[in-house]
Amino acid sequence: MKPRNGWFYVNVTATMTAPLTAADRCDRCNAQAYVRVVLPAGELLFCAHHAREHAPKFAELATHVQDETDRLLAEHGAGAGAAS
Numbered sequence: 001m002k003p004r005n006g007w008f009y010v011n012v013t014a015t016m017t018a019p020l021t022a023a024d025r026c027d028r029c030n031a032q033a034y035v036r037v038v039l040p041a042g043e044l045l046f047c048a049h050h051a052r053e054h055a056p057k058f059a060e061l062a063t064h065v066q067d068e069t070d071r072l073l074a075e076h077g078a079g080a081g082a083a084s
């Protein structure tokens, strides 16, 4: 069977734009992931802490970096009203 024209492009676009969810976990510490790093061989998920820690390494390898750390501030930052 032959792929339809454009199937590959559509598939890649869907992967790149899929938002990170609470089910996405940091590959290093299992905290909720807010950064997706797409590499030629696959992808890695990082929490904000590990994204910063590993940024120098993946910056030169990644084909795409999806940074949603601004959502971390929106959800858990000032104004969240959490007791501490």
Ligand SMILES: [Zn+2]
Residues within 6 Å of the ligand: 026, 027, 028, 029, 030, 031, 046, 047, 048, 049, 050, 051
């Ligand atoms: Zn982490």
